[in-house]
Amino acid sequence: MTDPRLESLRSVLPGLQLECGPAELEHFGRDWTRRWTPAPLAIAFPRQAQDVVGIVQWARREGVVLVPSGGRTGLSGGAVAANGELVVSLERMNRILGFDPVDRTLQVQAGAVLQVVQEAARSHGLAYPVDFGSRGSCTIGGNIATNAGGIRVLRHGNTREWIAGLTVVTGRGELLELNRGLVKNSSGYDLRHLLVGSEGTLGIVVEATLKLAPSPPPTNVMLLALPAFEAVMEVFSVFRERLQLEAFEFFTDVALRHVVGHGASDPFDQVHPYYVVVEFAVADEAGEAAAMAAFERAMEAGLVVDGVVSQSDAQAAQIWQLREGITESLAPRRPYKNDVSVRVGAMPAFLAEIQGLLGEGYPDFEVVWFGHIGDGNLHINVLRPEGMAEQAFIGRCEQVTRLLSDVLARHGGSISAEHGIGLVKKPYLQGTRSVAEIEVMRGIRRVLDPDGIMNRGKVFPD
Amino acid sequence: MTDPRLESLRSVLPGLQLECGPAELEHFGRDWTRRWTPAPLAIAFPRQAQDVVGIVQWARREGVVLVPSGGRTGLSGGAVAANGELVVSLERMNRILGFDPVDRTLQVQAGAVLQVVQEAARSHGLAYPVDFGSRGSCTIGGNIATNAGGIRVLRHGNTREWIAGLTVVTGRGELLELNRGLVKNSSGYDLRHLLVGSEGTLGIVVEATLKLAPSPPPTNVMLLALPAFEAVMEVFSVFRERLQLEAFEFFTDVALRHVVGHGASDPFDQVHPYYVVVEFAVADEAGEAAAMAAFERAMEAGLVVDGVVSQSDAQAAQIWQLREGITESLAPRRPYKNDVSVRVGAMPAFLAEIQGLLGEGYPDFEVVWFGHIGDGNLHINVLRPEGMAEQAFIGRCEQVTRLLSDVLARHGGSISAEHGIGLVKKPYLQGTRSVAEIEVMRGIRRVLDPDGIMNRGKVFPD
Incomplete structure (x- = not known):
């Protein structure tokens, strides 16, 4: 740990746990995509919001890019650190902070694991109804960063619907308490919703106030x-x-x-x-x-x-x-994943068109279809044939994704329903969002992250 | 109509209806607040989204401020035009454009009156569940601009929850189609939610895709x-x-x-x-x-x-x-209105504190309390005694509002639960949103409205 930048971080935050052993660098440098070679500078484990403030202020001074890290279950490369970034793991900020029985909200740190949150809600006779297969390892902060959906969206909506308040540290190094659990608050722009789904490019979520639902019926x-x-x-x-x-x-x-x-x-x-x-x-x-x-x-x-x-x-x-x-x-086959959505009513016409497209595009690949069809969301996983080199396989899949992106654009769909754009989908963002929208998004990013240190390289096409 | 700026508007949009008779200027220059003297330049009545694009592009060239106008039932001065602005009335853009039975959505123009929307939903065996007393004249566009709440928030949430898609013309003069009715869409920042509640300071809503609910139970x-x-x-x-x-x-x-x-x-x-x-x-x-x-x-x-x-x-x-x-x-008494909220669980302590404050602050005024207490939202209307001059009355009320704002800040509340900030509450915004938040909001505003033509003078403290 002789990098002078890390020495300066230690000097401003002497109590901050920092790791840079090879096992940690590998583990925290990648997510479930396994496509990029992990190469972070180091891993920081803040224990409180003020540690994150200190880290961001240090990163601005030193010009170090930060990659926020939750449960590392991401499927779009949003938490990959392959270019000497400092990974900011929220693992040590995983506490349930409080429950309000009148407002029916749960206050949690961003690193709290989804299943722990669900169990805490149940212990109060209520439910946190957002749910997915990765519940045992994914974290609330990561769920918020991608506006994660999952298997109950049909009934309960996406993560966004369950966020009554967010505490974030922006790329400016400022701690913002957004909406503070209010049911009604018409006092300027709702920055809470701007942060939800921003994939770590605007700031780091450090705490959330979650709405809870009544216990589900039998x-x-x-x-x-x-x-x-x-x-x-x-x-x-x-x-x-x-x-x-x-x-x-x-x-x-x-x-x-x-x-x-x-x-x-x-x-x-x-x-x-x-x-x-x-x-x-x-x-x-x-x-x-x-x-x-x-x-x-x-x-x-x-x-x-x-x-x-x-x-x-x-x-x-x-x-x-x-x-x-x-x-x-x-997972052991490291599939190439498509996670697309259209309006539910547009699904039959969209399906009819892509079945032909994918049949032609992937004639020799095994294709696995599944998904949340009631929400208009389809997962199409493509498996690499034995013996085909990974780069060649990905290249072939990306050709098809480009065609798929065009079909989605015609049907008013999205190239990412719930995984986020991250690294994997950023070449296709323009099929889902217009040039003008992307320009506005870039402008907003510059406001909240003027030095471009927040998860740089993700979401926005190069 | 000899103002050269209006002549130039006529030349770029020859079919655009423009009014500048004294009755129209008065009617469209004010809202239910009745506190400012209406003085708009003129009123424009676009019939389609492209008219609005043309108006915004003209306004950027000419440096004319635009005030978007819906049903004129606002309570915060958000639609007041008292400084030579062009009022952009959505009155002629009031059609129901379509219904999707699979997605259960209704596509409407922004000028559609709430009650018409509710009836259209009912005619399809469904419900648009956002509701308030002004349903017969307020419009969906205005509801969206303030994230209007009303009497069913407890069960159905605010307007925000019912917006599946928004078409807006930003202050850059660009037409954006935001989220396009998708249930799941994790593809960058959700600009739809940024526009909801932005009170016309980022752009003009021209169309919306509304989610519908099942018919309410008996x-x-x-x-x-x-x-x-x-x-x-x-x-x-x-x-x-x-x-x-x-x-x-x-x-x-x-x-x-x-x-x-x-x-x-x-x-x-x-x-x-x-x-x-x-x-x-x-x-x-x-x-x-x-x-x-x-x-x-x-x-x-x-x-x-x-x-x-x-x-x-x-x-x-x-x-x-x-x-x-x-x-x-x-209404005939033109009350001074407070529209405050706290977390529901914070309500008893907040009430205990403000009862004393308001008793001392308004000893000789009649005070009318009502509201959506299950959402933590309280309306406190103060009536001017006969014989007191309006300016003196408002001055006295604003002294109390400053104290109220301090109490709200201590209890984590909001100076505007559902009316918006507009002109009326902007001196108190800093009691609800931090300086850092307001700075971020100003920055975002500059991205979407670089020339400051969108409802300038509203929301942000001078």
Whole structure:
């Protein structure tokens, strides 16, 4: 630790934990993308907001770029540090600070792990309803930085909807307390919402006040087997009309085979091309009857060919594992990930167009489709064939992504539904946001980060 | 119409309707505040987004300040034009453009009147659930510009929550289509949320894509008479625990007397100091029983001394009129309005402190308290004594507002819960937003409005 910049950081923050061993540099320099070679300067572990203020002020003086770091589960390279940046890990700022029973809010540090937050909410008889498969390691700060979505958006919205207040340190090195938990506050621009989804390019979230929801109602989970892709949106319509949907998730048999290969068990005797997981509230017997009616309606219409319904929490968890286990089952293959969205109503036309495109674009690759179809969000993971070099594989995938980006632009969609732009999607940002919008975003960035030290190189096209 | 600047506007937009008769100048130069002398240059009535683009580009060239104008029901002077501005009225851009049954969204022009939007949603079996007393004249564009709240925030949130997409013309004269109705879109900064609540200082909203909610459940409305101010928050707690609250509104007997004086009828034989309107869902008999249980619990605890419950829609409307009629009944007196908020949990301590403050500050004024207490939002209207000059009255009120602003700062509250800052509250913005926040807001304003033509003089302290 002889870098003079780190010496100067130590001198202004003598108590700050700094690591620069090779294992730490590698671990904190990369996220789940595994595409860039980690090469941070060092890792800082602040313990309080004022430490982060000191780090940003130091970074401005020294011209060091900062990369905020949460649970490192990002899928877009937003937390990659490959160019001598200082990684600011919020790992040591992971406490639940307080609960307000009247406002029904939870005050947490940004490094709090999602599952810990969910459990804290439950301990107060309430729920933090944002949820994803990575709940055991992702952090609230990272969720906020990408406006993370997940499997309950259909019912509860994205992370954004659950933020009553944010404490951030901007790239100017100033600590801002944004909205402070107020339900109603029409006093100038809502900087809280500007920070949500800004991927660390405007500031570092250090604390959040989270809204909590009432405890969820009892639910059942159904797994449906579908004969054709075209049936997915129709099944959604049949079920949404009759039930209070908590989730509606889709995946292909290719996805199911990977999860089963990873240890899950297939509840069906036969292979079907498409599957849907539906979770719905069952307040009473009428709720269960409505679910059966929806199922029968879908069967009669030929939209569904088989189905199972959970009879216990354990069965519900088994069904969910088939959907939630997909990402983990594919992870060793380091798939190329697309995370696209369109309006829900635009989905059928969009799907029709991209099926052809991807069939031609990836003729020799295994393609795994799944996603939050009820929110218009589709994940398309592409697997590298054995023996193909990674760079060649990524190059081929990026050619297809360019075409996909054009199709999205025509259908009014987004190149990133929930993963963020990071490094992975920044070449395609202009398909989703206009040149004028990007110019405004760059201008705003200069206001909050005048020296360009906040996660430089991410989000904005070079 | 011989002003050369207007001639140049005519030459670039020959079809644009422009008015500068004295009646129009007066009508469009002021809002419900009636405190400033209207003196706009002229009124423009664009018919399409491209007209607005042309107006902004002209305004940049000519250095003319623009004041966007909706239903003119503002309470903070945000739409006042008293300095030779061009008022841009969205009155002629008031159409419902489309409905998407899959996404459950309504596409509207910014000048659409709230009630028309609500009726359009109902005609599709859905609801636009944001609601206030001014629904018959306020417009969606104005609602968006102040992030308007109203009487259903407790259940449905503010206007912000219902905006799936916004089309705006920025102060740079560029047309931006923000978020385009997507449920999930993590592709850079969410400029949509930046525009919501920006009070016309960043751009002019020309279209919006509104989310719609399922039709509301059947509800009942209760009017409760309370013996003491301290009981209000306790009654809220009793009812919220037992019922699905749709609204929880509070007012004092002083307010009731004004509404009754305006033609409404008092349902109680006796005078009580405080009243609450509770609206709650009644899905079935269990719901009605829960409501009675809550009422009895509150009676037994001495929190409530009398009450009536609606037996019909007509009765429900009569009860609501007692709350919603307050603003209109006071309007002829041109009250000085405070519209403050704190966290709901901070309300008791805040109330205790301000009751003394306002008692001392307004010893000889009639003070009318009411508001959305379940959201932490209180309206405090002060009436000018007969015979006191308006300037002297406002001067006295502003001294009190300065003290109130200090108390709000201590309790983490806001000087504007839902009216916006406009002209009226800008001297107090620094009690709610830090100097650093205001500096960031000014910087953002310069990005979207580099020439300072968008509603200049509003929101930011001089």
